[in-house]
Amino acid sequence: MLNESRFPASSIALTPEQLGQPRLLLAPDYLLLPQGPVRDHAVLVEEGRFAAVGPLAELAGRYPALEPLALPGKLLMPGFIDAHHHLTQSLGKALAFGEPSEIYRRIWVPLEGCLDERLVYLSAKLAALEALRGGFTTVCDAGTRAAGDASAIAAAAHETGLRCVLGLICNDLGGDEQVDRSAILHRAEAHLARWEHDDLVHPSLAISVPEAGSDEMLATVAGLCRESGRVFQTHANEHLASVERSLVRRRQRPIEHLRHADALGPQMLIAHATLITPYELSLLRDSGTAVSYNPVASSWKGNAVAPALQMAELGIRVGLGTDGTRSDAFRLMDAAETAQRFAFGLSAGDSSCGAGSLWLHQATAGGADALRLKRITGEIASGKAADFLIVDLDVPELSPSWDLPWELVRYANRSQIDAVFVAGRLRLWQGWPTDWDGRALVREIREIASEVVAGAPIQRIHGPSADYPADHRPWQVAS
Structure with a gap:
């Protein structure tokens, strides 16, 4: 230029x-x-x-x-496309900072479980406003663990004007209660039908992690999404603990498990895929499965960085996601390129790491392709x-x-x-x-957040950073 x-x-x-x-x-x-x-x-x-x-x-x-x-x-x-978000986690935000991996077990599941319909709506609306402020015009929500049918999230998307791929969780394993699988599938079919012709809300189905779904449920939900042209979402190969659990229980890694259950394919969107083997890369490539590359999540709470540059070279469909970390699209692109450089480029002498044009593409058209919205936006x-x-x-x-x-x-x-x-x-x-009061929403969130968090059975390993032990802060010298 x-x-x-x-x-x-x-x-x-x-x-x-x-x-x-x-x-x-x-x-x-x-x-x-x-x-x-x-x-x-x-x-x-x-x-x-x-x-x-x-x-x-x-x-x-x-x-x-x-x-x-x-x-x-x-x-x-x-507009930028966030290929992986959790819209109903916005009331927690910095509670996850400095925490060990798998924070969903100790922070997000307890928090979301305490949200009523009004709080789901407010949390999603706040997250939607943040997303729009950061340049995202489309966000893929991975599904909330809060009670309800996700209509409160859809209402937040409509009122803010954010395009939303709206996930509905279809887990049938992992809880202590007996699960009515037919009821789960009926709910899934109703979710797909309800938003089929909506201008802004695009329905999607999800199973939180492969181990939370039976092989039958994984295959059936994948089939529903395959037939309807929608996205089936899951988190896979994100943390070492989850990979090892899968190996112990099934003698298969999570992506291998998905393949065994006939869940991989163009309808599948895998969030993270950071701990991935060459064989699993070939499974993604050959099946047409898409990946959400979430570099800020890797930095803040992950075990590894997804080889997104290699994935792109192999022809795997890749979009960029925030994982609800921070909704700033320009900083997300910077993190995407920087993470590839630190994790792979420096040791290989790769001075370009895809160049700026690749990350612009992954943050826009690449994300639309990963979300099966290529014909609509991006x-x-x-x-x-x-x-x-x-x-x-x-x-x-x-x-x-x-x-x-x-x-x-x-x-x-x-x-x-x-x-x-x-x-x-x-x-x-x-x-x-331009057509609703964003500052009033921020004030309302400030008023209710403390009570919501105090009422949730959240377990933090570390306290606030200001409470960090003094003997671990050598830069602060007593006067």
Whole structure:
């Protein structure tokens, strides 16, 4: 990319009112297309979709009644896709910091188990707001362990305008109670049917980990998703403890277990896959199974880093996920590239580790493919949903500019996101909703969070960082 004076002066500041029109012909400084960033292009947004994408002069000629809205100094790019999230864990957040792996057993399951329908809704709405603020227009929720039918999560998605792949957990093993498997399957079928034609909510089924499902249930749920074109989610090969449990109980690793149960395939989305063997990589490749690569989760609580670069080279479908750690898409891309560099690139002398363009792809179109939403979203293309961001490029960090994809991965941050659109509607302007009170939600969460956490049987191994033993803090010298 040539470094040049890119940003023509604009006497009229961009306003949310301008972006709220039912038909928009947007002419940004740069448009991020699948082949990379281009200049002198425009998009026509109407009825929730990109009605046309092409050179500005061409579109201006085709639609003479529409005045192009110039976006000097701005990038129009696809919204990011979070391929793995837990929307109902947002009330806990930093409780998991510094804790040993498998925190779901001691923190997330106890917390979610204490949430009533109202708290599920508030937790999901807070997480959805965070996601949109971080540039995510689509989030894949792995399913909550809270009681209910997930309608409260769907309501939060609709009210915030976040596109949501909504998981429903179908575990039939792991508890002390007798399980009615026919009731689980009836609930699963109803979930798929209820959201089949929804504009924002895309139904999905999940089994938390392979060991939480019988082989019969794994195969049946995989079949339901295969037939309906939906995603079947599970966590596999994430922690050493879970891999060893699988080996002890079945003499199979978790991904081998999934293959034995006939659950692998294009419908399957495996979260994490960090502790993975060459044989298991071949199982993923040959079956068409997708993976959510969650680098921040590896950093904060994991045992290893998924070989995402190798997966991409093998043709395995890979998206990037937060795992509910932090909803900041630019920092997620940076973490994705950095983790690959530390875990694999340095020892191999690989100085590019896929380059910026790979991580941009995995965070957008790659995620859409992993979630089986490729025909709907993930890129700027005619006919696809108008899920996009308007990003300010006129900042010191991107000046001068020599390689925009790399710069977006390593320099950009969410403070540069001026506008977030989902399905053609402006959902956030400069970090806050345009049609509901986000700050009121934050205040309500602050008021209720302490009581919720205090009432949950959470077990933390370490206390707050301020309570860290003094003899472990040599940097603090007594006066």
